Each structure stands twice: as structure tokens, then as C-alpha cells.
Amino acid sequence: MVPLDDGARPDSSADPNRFDGNAIGDLISQVAAENEKACQRTQTQPSIDILLTFDWPYGVVTAAPQGGASASVPAAQFECNKISLLCAAVMPRYHFAAGECVFYERQPWKYGDRVVVGRGAAAAPHFTRFVGLGPVNEPQHGKQRWFYAMNVAPLHSASAGTAAPSAAPVNCTANPLFQFGRLGKALDTRILPKVLAGIDRSGDNDGDSDGQRHPGGRQDRRRAAPPPLNYVCSSCNQPGHWVSDCPTKDQQKRRRMGEANPPSGYVCRGCSKPGHWRSDCPDGGGGAARGQAADALSKCWFCLANPDVDQNLMVAIGDEAYVAMAKGALVVGGAAGDAFDGFSSPVPGGGHVLVVPIVHTDSLRRTREGSSDADRGLGAEIDRWAAAVAALFAEHSCVPLAFETSRCLPYVHTALQMVPIPREKAGAVRPALEELCAAGGLTVERGYPAGAQDGYFALSDPASGDNLFVHIPRQARDFNLELGRKLAATILGAPAREHWRQCVVSASEEAGGRDRFIAAFAKHDFAR
Incomplete structure (x- = not known):
């Protein structure tokens, strides 16, 4: 069981205890390490049974609630991209969140048939149930359920073969958080860099200051967000980045001025060799260009790990x-x-x-x-x-x-x-x-x-x-x-x-x- 609470309240934007990208990254690192230990003992499998957070994961309200849940969910104020990435990475069996002060039991979602728990004939596809809980004894929010009863066979026992895993419910939906990380297998340290690359680890609070919260507090991020589908950079005629972020805009500008070849002393940042522009690099952009390419990938419109995918x-x-x-x-x-x-x-x-x-x-x-x-x-x-x-x-x-x-x-x-x-x-x-x-x-x-x-x-x-x-x-x-x-x-x-x-x-x-x-x-x- 992994709890995570940023202490967020409408009047606590300056709270120094609110989680940031480093906290999320450290938690995912711990889960990856535990998964590797489990893999050595039995087989690769998710290791989180219960995840407790204050914020709801952004994008989770995409299906009809289960019977007995609230018929409607108000406009969320505490949806969070980082929580979405966390949940998508650690794949908990149950995820409870209380930030919206309403009871909401979403239809469970399955991670495809490749991510399984159990061994041999007892294996079953892995799935997550999300439950929003109401406040305890707070009349201002009405009579919202703040409790939930369940009977869970621990994932570790299922992987060890000492307990049969729960079968995926027939009403499972597609994974609503796929755009934040679709690993196709359990998290381990080999793919940890891919997950951490999608987290803002600058240390800033994960609130309105970095524009990560949706909606209710989200700031204008048009410059940081990737361009729309089919947007073409007017500098290099390529999609995937804004013209202001074009990796070859300097070369394109020189070409428009009549300089077909780079000047004497120019060295391609891709292969560290002279004689050609970076955009014409014959090795496709290795060497020092990898950092530039990695930055472009983090904003790629088509990559589902990008939290700004439309x-x-x-x-x-x-x-x-x-x-x-x-x-x-x-x-x-x-x-x-x-x-x-x-x-x-x-x-x-x-x-x-x-x-x-x-x-x-x-x-x-x-x-x-x-x-x-x-x-x-x-x-x-x-x-x-x-x-x-x-x-x-x-x-x-x-x-x-x-x-x-x-x-x-x-x-x-x-x-x-x-x-x-x-x-x-x-x-x-x-x-x-x-x-x-x-x-x-x-x-x-x-x-x-x-x-x-x-x-x-x-x-x-x-x-x-x-x-x-x-x-x-x-x-x-x-x-x-x-x-x-x-x-x-x-x-x-x-x-x-x-x-x-x-x-x-x-x-x-x-x-x-x-x-x-x-x-x-x-x-x-x-x-x-």
C-alpha cells in the first residue's frame, strides 16, 4: 500500500509539504526496485495493491460510475497529471482518492492481456479499480460515502502461486490513463528512465505554478504544449514541434540568405563533423544532437506518454x-x-x-x-x-x-x-x-x-x-x-x-x- 497526499487545499498553495516531481520519481523508483525483487523470486508482476492519494488522476472520469455511485461528478478541482502518470506506471489494484469530496466508483480498467498476475493456469489480466471517497462527517458535502469494503488477494501471493488472482471483471474498460504511460509490462529499473522522463523533476510544486492541474487552476500552456495534429513548422517544413523550437531554424535561415553550404569552421552538432548542416546530418542526428532530439520527443504530439496529448x-x-x-x-x-x-x-x-x-x-x-x-x-x-x-x-x-x-x-x-x-x-x-x-x-x-x-x-x-x-x-x-x-x-x-x-x-x-x-x-x- 502506497499513500501519497500533497496536502493540497484551495487555500494552501504555499504549503511546503506538497509533492513535486522528485517525490513522484522517488516513489516510482521504489516500486521499480520492488518489482525487480519480485521478478527474481517469481516472475515480473506489478507490486502495488492499494494506492492512496488526495488528487484524482487526470482523465479518470471517462466512464459511467458503478451502481450505487454518484450519478454525476462535479467539475474536478484536484485532477493531476503527475498522479495520472504515477497510477499508469505502478498499476495499483485499487486507487483511492478523496480530493473531490464525492463518492465515485469508476468501472475498472484492464491493462491488456500482456500484463498478468498469477502463475501458469492461474494467471489473469491485471486491472485497476478507481474509487473516489467522500469526506468524513462534513455535512456541507452532503451524504457522500467515505468508506469502501473489499476482499483482495494480494498480488504478491498471486504471483507466488499461493493464491489465485482475481479475474478481470467483464465490465472492464480501456485504460483511461494510457497517454501517461503504456508500458505493456511491469515496471522495472530497465524502463524506469522512460517513465521518469515524463515527470517534471524540477522541484517546483505540482500546482497551478507549473500548469499541471486540470481544470480549475490550469494556466495557459500553449507555448509548452505540443502543436496540433498536422501542424507543420514553417522553418523546416516538418511536423512535431513549434517553429520557435525548430532544431534547424538557424540553418534554414542561412539557406534562405543564399548560404547553401555551412561556413568554414561550422561543425555539425549531430556527428561533430564539418561539411554539412545539422539538418543534413548523414547519421540521422547522433552525438550531441541526442539531447536536442530528446527534448523534442518530450513534447511529441503523437507520444501517448505526453500528458498534453489531445x-x-x-x-x-x-x-x-x-x-x-x-x-x-x-x-x-x-x-x-x-x-x-x-x-x-x-x-x-x-x-x-x-x-x-x-x-x-x-x-x-x-x-x-x-x-x-x-x-x-x-x-x-x-x-x-x-x-x-x-x-x-x-x-x-x-x-x-x-x-x-x-x-x-x-x-x-x-x-x-x-x-x-x-x-x-x-x-x-x-x-x-x-x-x-x-x-x-x-x-x-x-x-x-x-x-x-x-x-x-x-x-x-x-x-x-x-x-x-x-x-x-x-x-x-x-x-x-x-x-x-x-x-x-x-x-x-x-x-x-x-x-x-x-x-x-x-x-x-x-x-x-x-x-x-x-x-x-x-x-x-x-x-x-
């Missing part, structure tokens, strides 16, 4: 990849039963989605050519998600225009985009692509570029099933990174939808389209 777009999540709606989607959902009309799609919610690797991945090429189990596993699940989305499209007489644009840069997280187009227009895809490439002095190829670090645009031809490629020259400054979107807009006769910024809608409209797509996609969602 949950408003999330559709489904598996073991290796997840599905999300596209920001500024090219198509929108039309009326039920209607045919395709311009950018009005018959697929509920529109259907423009992204299939994204959970682990930070700069290119899907390795999933096709790599020999490791991890690469093959990721490739297989991406293909499985793509097939599931295609099956939904087929129900509405559509085929997927599936494409990836990769510059093989370590701080850019790649994704497979899928846009539904009418089945009768499938044959127009390749001719339209060849015409667009010819206008830009490019050609359509049948394979990846020769260099492993060379960029490419990859497309699956819906008519023939062939994989088509457009190689991105290393020195290309004018390559349109939205080539796939321009291709789809051309085929649909909707040129005004080529640029995503012109298609952004309100958060409520995004949520409505997402919910309609989720409802239609549910029967194809193999992670449910």
Missing part, C-alpha cells in the same frame, strides 16, 4: 498502435445513407483517421524491412488497424487512400493517414499521383529509397494494391509534405480542403465526429 481525437488503442481522428480532417460526415458529395463522406464522422505507433517511430519502413520481433509486431498491428478501418469504409462503398510521409527525422513521429474515397474513384489514384509528381519534377517509384535515412512518401494504391513511393531528395526544400492530402483533395474535387488549417473545427464538433466514428467502428475494434 484526448478529444482518440478512437481506439491496441498494444502497439492506436487510431485517432485527424485534426482538420479532409472529409466530414454526411447524412446517414447519403453518397459521397465533395468532401462530405458517408462514413460516420467523416473517416479521416491516423494509425499511429505507440512507441516513438520516425518511419514505418523498419516495420516492413526490419527483422526484429518488435518491428514485425508493430507492422502487423498497423496492418490490422488499417484492415479494420478499410472494412468500415467498405460498408459505405468507400476505399482507403492510405499514405505515410516520412523524413526519417528522430524528433518526428510518423503516422499512417487513411482518407475514404468513393470506390469508383480508386482507379484515378495512380494517374493523379503521377500528374502531381510530374509537376514537381518527381517520379513514382516501386520501392523505398536506397538510403535508409532518405525520406519518402508511401501510398497503397486502392485499385491495384501496389505500394507506390515518391522519394524525397535530401536537399529538397520545396517538397510538399501534404502531398497525400493534396492527392485526396484532387480526387474528391475539393481543392479548398488541401490545407488542414482551413478545415479545423471546434472541439465540440471534433468530439461529435469522433463519437459517431467510434460507434460505427466498434465492431471492427479488436482492442475492445
Whole structure:
């Protein structure tokens, strides 16, 4: 049992006893050490039975309460990102929190079928129950339950084989805290740095001063938060970072001034060698550039460990990849039963989605050519998600225009985009692509570029099933990174939808389209 209370109250912002990133990191380190001891004795397994905190974890109120719980939950004042990361990392069997002064028993969530407790035939998927408790004898909050009865077989006993673990309840939901850490296995010191990298360990109080609390006290963090989906840096034409944080902005500025080659004495910070700009580093950015890349990864929009990931777009999540709606989607959902009309799609919610690797991945090429189990596993699940989305499209007489644009840069997280187009227009895809490439002095190829670090645009031809490629020259400054979107807009006769910024809608409209797509996609969602 691990208690954690920051002593937070509305009038105690200066309380020196409030926890900070160091306290969270130390606690997770202790859990990792205990897990390793358990692994030496029996097998790798989570070691926390009960976690007690004051704050609720941010994002936990995403399911209907259990019977007997409060019918509604007020706007939370003490939700905390660091508590979310803590809970996602240590995976307690029970998590109790009292900060909201209401009783709320959430439906339990399961950590997939890979994280199990018990041994042999007695093994069972691991799950967490979250319970919010009311205050003791405080009439101002009404008659909220402040007690909870349970019968728990300790995880240590289950792992040692002396007690059977509890089976996962049938009403388990998906993990609502996956964006704060989806480890896929029990925490140990080998993966501890990955978890701690997501914690602010500056020592500042975890309150309104660092903008981590949601909502009720959250400050404007637009500059610290990652950019929206499909945001493209105007300096290097790459997504994944704000233009003010561009790792190559100095080189780009010199190039615009006519300096194609670096000046005498310039040394690349990636490989510590002269003769080329950092953005053209042939080794992909090793050496001193790793620190810069690591900083970019901590703000990566697609990495689920980033606490600022926009949950408003999330559709489904598996073991290796997840599905999300596209920001500024090219198509929108039309009326039920209607045919395709311009950018009005018959697929509920529109259907423009992204299939994204959970682990930070700069290119899907390795999933096709790599020999490791991890690469093959990721490739297989991406293909499985793509097939599931295609099956939904087929129900509405559509085929997927599936494409990836990769510059093989370590701080850019790649994704497979899928846009539904009418089945009768499938044959127009390749001719339209060849015409667009010819206008830009490019050609359509049948394979990846020769260099492993060379960029490419990859497309699956819906008519023939062939994989088509457009190689991105290393020195290309004018390559349109939205080539796939321009291709789809051309085929649909909707040129005004080529640029995503012109298609952004309100958060409520995004949520409505997402919910309609989720409802239609549910029967194809193999992670449910």
C-alpha cells in the first residue's frame, strides 16, 4: 500500500509539504526496485495493491460510475497529471482518492492481456479499480460515502502461486490513463528512465505554478504544449514541434540568405563533423544532437506518454498502435445513407483517421524491412488497424487512400493517414499521383529509397494494391509534405480542403465526429 497526499487545499498553495516531481520519481523508483525483487523470486508482476492519494488522476472520469455511485461528478478541482502518470506506471489494484469530496466508483480498467498476475493456469489480466471517497462527517458535502469494503488477494501471493488472482471483471474498460504511460509490462529499473522522463523533476510544486492541474487552476500552456495534429513548422517544413523550437531554424535561415553550404569552421552538432548542416546530418542526428532530439520527443504530439496529448481525437488503442481522428480532417460526415458529395463522406464522422505507433517511430519502413520481433509486431498491428478501418469504409462503398510521409527525422513521429474515397474513384489514384509528381519534377517509384535515412512518401494504391513511393531528395526544400492530402483533395474535387488549417473545427464538433466514428467502428475494434 502506497499513500501519497500533497496536502493540497484551495487555500494552501504555499504549503511546503506538497509533492513535486522528485517525490513522484522517488516513489516510482521504489516500486521499480520492488518489482525487480519480485521478478527474481517469481516472475515480473506489478507490486502495488492499494494506492492512496488526495488528487484524482487526470482523465479518470471517462466512464459511467458503478451502481450505487454518484450519478454525476462535479467539475474536478484536484485532477493531476503527475498522479495520472504515477497510477499508469505502478498499476495499483485499487486507487483511492478523496480530493473531490464525492463518492465515485469508476468501472475498472484492464491493462491488456500482456500484463498478468498469477502463475501458469492461474494467471489473469491485471486491472485497476478507481474509487473516489467522500469526506468524513462534513455535512456541507452532503451524504457522500467515505468508506469502501473489499476482499483482495494480494498480488504478491498471486504471483507466488499461493493464491489465485482475481479475474478481470467483464465490465472492464480501456485504460483511461494510457497517454501517461503504456508500458505493456511491469515496471522495472530497465524502463524506469522512460517513465521518469515524463515527470517534471524540477522541484517546483505540482500546482497551478507549473500548469499541471486540470481544470480549475490550469494556466495557459500553449507555448509548452505540443502543436496540433498536422501542424507543420514553417522553418523546416516538418511536423512535431513549434517553429520557435525548430532544431534547424538557424540553418534554414542561412539557406534562405543564399548560404547553401555551412561556413568554414561550422561543425555539425549531430556527428561533430564539418561539411554539412545539422539538418543534413548523414547519421540521422547522433552525438550531441541526442539531447536536442530528446527534448523534442518530450513534447511529441503523437507520444501517448505526453500528458498534453489531445484526448478529444482518440478512437481506439491496441498494444502497439492506436487510431485517432485527424485534426482538420479532409472529409466530414454526411447524412446517414447519403453518397459521397465533395468532401462530405458517408462514413460516420467523416473517416479521416491516423494509425499511429505507440512507441516513438520516425518511419514505418523498419516495420516492413526490419527483422526484429518488435518491428514485425508493430507492422502487423498497423496492418490490422488499417484492415479494420478499410472494412468500415467498405460498408459505405468507400476505399482507403492510405499514405505515410516520412523524413526519417528522430524528433518526428510518423503516422499512417487513411482518407475514404468513393470506390469508383480508386482507379484515378495512380494517374493523379503521377500528374502531381510530374509537376514537381518527381517520379513514382516501386520501392523505398536506397538510403535508409532518405525520406519518402508511401501510398497503397486502392485499385491495384501496389505500394507506390515518391522519394524525397535530401536537399529538397520545396517538397510538399501534404502531398497525400493534396492527392485526396484532387480526387474528391475539393481543392479548398488541401490545407488542414482551413478545415479545423471546434472541439465540440471534433468530439461529435469522433463519437459517431467510434460507434460505427466498434465492431471492427479488436482492442475492445
